[in-house]
Amino acid sequence: MSATVQPIGNTQQHPQRYALSEPDWVRFTLIAISIGFMILFLCLPLGLVLYEAFSKGFGEYWSALTQPDTLSAIGLTVLTALVTVPLNTIFGISAAWAITRFEFRGKSLLTTLIDLPFSVSPVISGVIFVLLFGMQGVFGEWLSDHDIKIIFAIPGIILATLFVTFPFVARQLIPLMQEMGSEEEEAALSLGASGWVTFFKITLPNIKWALLYGVLLCNARSMGEFGAVSVVSGHIRGLTNTLPLHVEVNYNDYDVVGAFAGASILAGLAIVTLILKTFLEWKQSENN
Amino acid sequence: MKRLNFTRQLLLVLQLSLSALVLLAASDRVFAERTILNVSYDPTRELYKEYNPLFVKHWKEKSGEAVEIQQSHAGSGKQSRAVLDGLEADVVTLALAYDIDQLYSKARLIPENWQTLLPSNSSPYTSTIVFVVRKGNPKQIKDWADLTKDGVSVVTPNPKTSGGARWNYLAAWAYALKHNNNSEDAAKAFIGKLFKNAAVLDTGARGSTTSFVEREIGDVLITWENEAYLVLNEFGADKYEVITPSFSILAEPPVAVVEKVAKKNGNLDIATEYLSYLYTKEAQEIIAKNYYRPIDKDVAAKYTKQFPNLELVTIAELGGWNEAQKKHFADDGVFDKIYDPSK
Numbered sequence: 001m002s003a004t005v006q007p008i009g010n011t012q013q014h015p016q017r018y019a020l021s022e023p024d025w026v027r028f029t030l031i032a033i034s035i036g037f038m039i040l041f042l043c044l045p046l047g048l049v050l051y052e053a054f055s056k057g058f059g060e061y062w063s064a065l066t067q068p069d070t071l072s073a074i075g076l077t078v079l080t081a082l083v084t085v086p087l088n089t090i091f092g093i094s095a096a097w098a099i100t101r102f103e104f105r106g107k108s109l110l111t112t113l114i115d116l117p118f119s120v121s122p123v124i125s126g127v128i129f130v131l132l133f134g135m136q137g138v139f140g141e142w143l144s145d146h147d148i149k150i151i152f153a154i155p156g157i158i159l160a161t162l163f164v165t166f167p168f169v170a171r172q173l174i175p176l177m178q179e180m181g182s183e184e185e186e187a188a189l190s191l192g193a194s195g196w197v198t199f200f201k202i203t204l205p206n207i208k209w210a211l212l213y214g215v216l217l218c219n220a221r222s223m224g225e226f227g228a229v230s231v232v233s234g235h236i237r238g239l240t241n242t243l244p245l246h247v248e249v250n251y252n253d254y255d256v257v258g259a260f261a262g263a264s265i266l267a268g269l270a271i272v273t274l275i276l277k278t279f280l281e282w283k284q285s286e287n288n
Numbered sequence: 289m290k291r292l293n294f295t296r297q298l299l300l301v302l303q304l305s306l307s308a309l310v311l312l313a314a315s316d317r318v319f320a321e322r323t324i325l326n327v328s329y330d331p332t333r334e335l336y337k338e339y340n341p342l343f344v345k346h347w348k349e350k351s352g353e354a355v356e357i358q359q360s361h362a363g364s365g366k367q368s369r370a371v372l373d374g375l376e377a378d379v380v381t382l383a384l385a386y387d388i389d390q391l392y393s394k395a396r397l398i399p400e401n402w403q404t405l406l407p408s409n410s411s412p413y414t415s416t417i418v419f420v421v422r423k424g425n426p427k428q429i430k431d432w433a434d435l436t437k438d439g440v441s442v443v444t445p446n447p448k449t450s451g452g453a454r455w456n457y458l459a460a461w462a463y464a465l466k467h468n469n470n471s472e473d474a475a476k477a478f479i480g481k482l483f484k485n486a487a488v489l490d491t492g493a494r495g496s497t498t499s500f501v502e503r504e505i506g507d508v509l510i511t512w513e514n515e516a517y518l519v520l521n522e523f524g525a526d527k528y529e530v531i532t533p534s535f536s537i538l539a540e541p542p543v544a545v546v547e548k549v550a551k552k553n554g555n556l557d558i559a560t561e562y563l564s565y566l567y568t569k570e571a572q573e574i575i576a577k578n579y580y581r582p583i584d585k586d587v588a589a590k591y592t593k594q595f596p597n598l599e600l601v602t603i604a605e606l607g608g609w610n611e612a613q614k615k616h617f618a619d620d621g622v623f624d625k626i627y628d629p630s631k
Contacts, residue, residue, distance in 0.1 A: 134373035135395065144374070152375040234375040235360045236325060249361075252494045253333055254522045 049267050053260035064250075064261040072238045073246035073262070076154070077223050080242060084161045084222045089215055092169025097203075099170075100177040101185075114170050117163055125163050126231025129156055152234030157242065160228040165218045172214030173207055180206060209284040216280065220273040224266060323356040324555050324562065327377035329364040329451055329541070330494040331515045335578040336381070342574065343565055347558065355558055363492035364451030371397070371546065378550040378559040381543040383451025383493075385409070386609035388544050397548045411540035412566035413580035416600060417452075417459045419531040420500065420509040420516045427507045431533045432463040435508060436481035443487055443506035445496045447617050451541075452493035456510045457623065458612060459537035462601040466535065480626035501528075512539065513595075514579035538600040 054061050064070060098104075099111055117125060131137050133150040143150060150156045184206070188198040204211075226244040233240045241249060243262055250258035328336060340357040347355045360367070360375070364383035368390050371377045382388055391397040403410045421429050427440050435442050445453035460482055461475055468474035487506045490496045493515055500509040501523050508531075509519075516530045543563050550559040565571055572587040581595050582588045588595075606612055616622045 130373050136373060140374060149374075149376070151373060152370065234370055235362055236358050237360070239358055252330070252361075252498070 046267055049260050049263045052256055053264040055260075056257050060257050061261050061264075064255075064258040065265070067258070069238045069241070070246060070258070070262060073241050073243045074265070076157070076241070077243040079154070080158055080161050081219050081222045083158050084165055085215060085219050087162060088166050088218050089169050089211070091166060092171075092173060092214060092218075093211070095170040096173035096177050099174055101182055111174070114167050116167075117165070118167055122164055122225065122227030123231060126160050126228040129160055129163075129232050151232050152236070152240060154240065156232035157229050157240065160232045161222045161225050164225050164228050165222045168218035168221065169211065169214035172210045172217070176207055176210045177203075209280055209287055213277065213280045213284065216273060216276055220269065223269055321353050321355065322555060322558060323358060324378040324550075324553075324558050325358045325360065325376060326379050326381060326562070327360045327367050327371055327375060328381040329367060329383040330361055330492045331452070331512050331518070332381060332541075333359075333361050333494075334518065335514075335575065335580065338574050338578065339566070339571060342570060343562055346565055346570075347561065350561075357562070363445075363449050365449050366491070371549075376549050376553065377546050378553060378555045379543060379545050379562055381541070383539075383541050384454060384609060385540070385542050385603075386454075386613050387451060388542055389609065391544070391546065397546050398544055399547065402544045403542060405545075406543065406563060407567060408583050409540055410542040410544060412543060412563070412571070412583055413541065413575045414583070415513045415539045415541065415580050416536045416598070417456050417510060417539065418513045418516050418536065419533065420511060420519050421507065421529050421531055423527050423529060425529055425531065429508050429531060432460055432482075432535070433467070435460070435485060435510070436478060437485075440485050440508065441487045441506045442482060442485045442508055442510065443496050443500045444489065444510040445493055446489035446491055447623055449491040450493055450496075452512055452515070453489075453496075454612075454617060455512075455537055455539045457616065458603070458606055459535075459601075460510075461616070462537060462606060463533075463535050466601075476622060476626055479622070483623075483627045486627075513581070517579040532596045532598055535599045535601070538602045540603070 053064075095110070095114060099107060130151055132139060133143060133156065134140050135144060137151075150159065184202050185198050188202050189195075193201070224244060225242075226248075229242055230245060230248075233242070233245055235241060235245060235249065237249065243266060247259050247262040247266070250256075250262060326336060326340075336357075336359055340359070344355055344357065347353060360370075360377075362370070364387045367375075367380070367382060368387035371380060371391060372395050380388055380391065385403060388398070388402065392400050392402060399405075406412070419429060419435075421427070427434070427437075429435065429440065434440065444456050447453040447457045457479065460479055464475035464478035465472070468478070488496075488499050490499055493511055496509060496511065497515060497519060499505045501519060509516075511519075513530075513532075519528055520530060543566065545556070545559045545563060547556070550556045566575070567583065569584060569587060572582040572584040576582045576587055576591040576594070579594070582591065603609060603612065607615075614621070
């Protein structure tokens with residue numbers, strides 16, 4: 001472990017040296033461009049969301065948030081995250097473990113497949129589930145005979161979200177675990193620790209910040225996913241609308257306050273995610 | 289010690305998540321005794337929002353049972369597809385008969401004679417296609433022919449995905465036939481010019497309204513009469529005007545009980561009553577208030593001021609939906625030939 005860690009002084013000197021070697025006007029222009037971009041594409045829209053949400057006062061905002069349909073959308077979004085995040089955490093750890101600790105045929109194929117949901121449009125991710133479980137789909141008739149509802153119901157929404165978010169945890173862990181090597185775990189095993197003990201006492205503490213970081217990203221995406229969920233949802237109000245879908249429904253109903261009140265929750269979630277992300281990144285670099 | 293704490297915390301979080309999950313699942317809807325799902329198209333959002341409480345009250349009085357009605361809205365073609373794919377609609381209330389016909393021809397979810405089961409072709413309300421222009425009508429748009437003039441920018445949804453857009457298209461087609469001695473070539477040229485003026489083709493009627501009103505695209509919006517008056521109500525009669533052309537199409541948005549699904553869910557009685565109650569005076573009042581033309585003669589008489597008289601062609605005169613669909617909107621149909629977005 002310590003062999004791969006860089007001396008602390010080094011990382012601090014680098015930015016200084018680069019900064020000093022550029023003329024002032026280049027630095028100034030670059031900073032101005034990035035700040036201008038941030039304001040135009042991040043702060044302004046975020047401000048507008050809040051402005052529209054509160055355009056008719058706090059009372060209207062609150063009543064939009066406490067409408068049964070909004071509450072049910074929030075509930076469904078939380079439920080989806082509660083199911084997908086733990087499952088994808090377990091999947092991500094297993095996949096990272098398998099890829100970094102074992103040699104087997106098709107390993108590179110597995111690594112590529114993990115990234116698949118990143119490269120496929122979310123609409124396709126939704127449509128594949130319709131093709132599989134829809135009435136006209138492969139398993140449609142069997143499911144209908146056994147009275148199992150997947151598409152246009154909560155299981156379909158969870159499945160689509162699972163598919164879209166499954167790379168996040170694994171993607172965070174694989175590079176870290178590769179870099180870590182397996183010496184510490186081998187030492188623990190050779191001293192007589194069981195597999196589980198080795199995992200909980202050696203591996204997990206080493207990867208915990210990267211793991212939390214992956215979980216955080218996974219959670220943010222599962223709560224914010226629109227495309228895939230839109231295809232399998234059926235848009236039943238108060239039943240299969242997640243928060244992002246609810247925002248669209250309200251917008252199309254000309255209910256501006258309702259739409260932007262929902263959007264403000266999603267924006268708040270994004271901000272909390274950003275803060276936690278910065279904290280975790282800081283913890284991770286501190287650990288190294 | 290610190291390491292063990294972390295593991296324990298992680299397990300605790302997992303445990304809490306799981307118990308919250310169980311609670312949420314258990315609390316899932318306990319109020320209504322039975323629930324039916326109405327799968328509908330875009331512009332009926334406001335109509336059913338008002339009709340559903342009326343029906344709930346009626347059913348409670350009639351049977352003593354508390355019923356809940358769920359709504360799903362999207363483009364008519366998309367909704368028909370969703371029901372075929374397994375969206376468990378007890379009733380469908382769509383933009384045109386063709387989209388409901390699919391439920392029979394592709395999956396036998398409804399009987400073949402579904403359109404004869406309720407009065408007036410199973411359409412409890414009708415509508416027509418009109419124009420919305422910006423206040424003062426700067427481009428002087430009065431009739432269909434004005435839409436084909438150079439420099440007029442038209443907003444209409446895509447006939448491939450939107451039921452409303454197919455009515456728009458066929459109204460323009462019928463107008464062109466009438467004014468060109470039924471020459472199909474002339475009608476094709478007319479429609480071609482109209483769609484060349486189309487600024488954007490959204491997937492549904494509501495999307496087009498949003499383009500015209502909020503994104504301020506186009507000089508004229510071709511849309512349902514009810515959607516047009518909704519624009520005036522929502523966005524101000526001081527900003528927009530509704531223009532009724534000399535001639536248009538009689539749009540009959542039909543309704544049907546999805547018998548196979550309703551039977552399976554044990555909801556056949558509610559679903560049937562839900563649709564037939566649409567023909568009562570109370571419901572027809574709500575229909576007229578939402579700018580759909582009521583079927584009931586007395587209610588219609590009461591609202592004559594609201595609905596100007598104009599010459600209306602019916603879909604039957606154009607050969608019925610199956611023929612219109614095949615001829616105009618299927619792949620390689622007339623629409624594909626006249627509309628080329630790259631030009």
